[in-house]
Amino acid sequence: MARRRSPRARLCPLCGLPMRRNGYTKAGRQRWRCDACSASGVATRPDATRLAEFRAWLSWVLGRTDVLQAARAIGVATRQGFAKRTSWCWRVRPRLPKPGKAHCVEVDGTYLNGWCLLVAVDAEDGRPLAFQWCDTEKKAAWLALFRRIPRPDVVVCDGGAGCLAAIGRAWPGMRVQRCLVHVLRNTRRDLTSRPRTEPGKALYKLARRLVNVKRCGTPEQAGQWLADLQEWYEENKEWLDERTAARDPDTGFRRTWYTHQRARDAYHRLARLNAAGMLFTWLDPELDAGGPVAWNTNMLEGGTNKPVKDAMRRHSGLSPEHARRICEWLLYMRTRDPEPERFATPEHWQGKTRKQQADSTLALPGLDRRSVQQADPDDPAVDPYESGFGIRHGWAGQSH
Known part of the structure; x- marks a missing residue:
């Protein structure tokens, strides 16, 4: 023995x-x-006890275990007891590691209970590079996100005006690939999935070919697609220019409009994207030499945005501070070699740290005070929060 x-x-x-x-x-x-x-x-070993509580809390936050299962792991039988024992864990805030240069970066925003979470991931493996909290996808928020990322070779996005403006400001001359899945969605919104007219059916069929790698996955096939789009326009130019006239019965004024306005919008969107060089950037041989370029944001949509939204559904009813803390942990755990225990220090279970007690209200240079929240004094380039929580109402209006 x-x-x-x-x-x-x-x-x-x-x-x-x-x-x-x-x-x-x-x-x-x-x-x-x-x-x-x-x-x-x-x-007693308070450090071992607290780390056990933190691991149980993190397992519940990430959705791996039920709250009662997590409570039993630390010797607690009730939800209330678990919440009391792990209340200090909400003060532990993860930090994404400093990102290195990525060849292709996917960026997108997802809305959660009235707030927007901007995320940038490496298109090669889907690892989060940086994130930014904001109220809408505006230029200031995107700029705050891009300041934390080394300049990549190409950016894949959904083509939002604020995102494109921030890319041009942060990285002049950056190559941009428009997410072709979003392009197809926009075309479907204009034409519906079952267009009634023959030109509409042909244009929708062309848009669907964009997301078919077997039919539009080489430079030669891309050239043929552009030729087919131009041929469609030549055949239906007069049809697109048709106008409808009517007289207002109240004012008597005669007014006209394009009869097939939605079809015009769908065609001109495709033409503008091609003229801007955003449709087939992913097929550029020069960019492909540095590594594959994504033609959609699926790596971000399915690998980051979906788990975050699923977590918000599982943990509905949390305060804004707790809700965004869960989102941050989900992002951090998707980084390479995460070590969550290193963020849990005696300062957290003994009380709030000075950094957490001091709420910085300074703005980033050149931005409005209520636009993007300033970072911690020791590290002004990595704070992911955007101010404005105090001026909201409802779920997102609770002060932190």
Whole structure:
């Protein structure tokens, strides 16, 4: 039978004198007793206890275990007891590691309970590079996100005006690939999935070919697609220019409009994207030499946005601060070699740190005070939060 290892001598917490061993508890833990003041007890390891609580809390936050299962892991039987024991865990805030240069970066925003989370991931493996909280996908928020990312070779996005403006400001001359899945969705919104007219059916069929890699996945096939689009326009130019006229019965004024306005919008969108060089950037041989270029944002949509939205559905009813903390942990755990325990320090379970107590209200240079929240004084380039929580109402209006 293995001999029990003798524990180190302990000092009495009351009088400071050495304590002697005094048997074991029913749980097998060493009991200590002070002969001077008769104090008795067992030696505790608050760091090990707190880390166990943090692991149980993180397992519940990430959706791996039920709250009661996580509570039983730390010896608690009720939800209320688990919430009380792990209340300090909400103060632990993860930080994404400093990103390196990525060949292709996918960026997108997802809306969560009235707020927007902007995320940038490496298109090669889907690892998050940076994120930014904001109210809408505006230029200032995108600029705050791009400042934390080294300039890539190409960016894949959904083509939002704020995103494109920020790309041109942060990285002049950047090559952009428009997400072709979003292009097809926009075309479907204009033409519907079952167009009634023959030109509409032909144009929708052309748009569907964009997302078919087997039919439009080489430079030669892309050239043929552009030729087919131009041929469609030549055949239906007069049809697109048809106008409808009517007289207003109240004012008597005669007004006209394009009869097939939605078809015009769908065609001109494709033509503008091609003229801007955003349709077939992913087939550029020069860019492909540095690595594959994505033609959609599926790596981000399915790998990051979906788990975040699923977590918000599982943990509905949380305060804004707790809700965004869950989103941040989900992003951090998708980075390479995450080590969540290193963020849990004695400062967190003993009380709030000075950094967390001080709410910085300074704005980034050149931005409005209410636009993008300033970072911590020690690291002004990585704080992911955007101010404005205090001026909202409802779920997103609770102050933090």
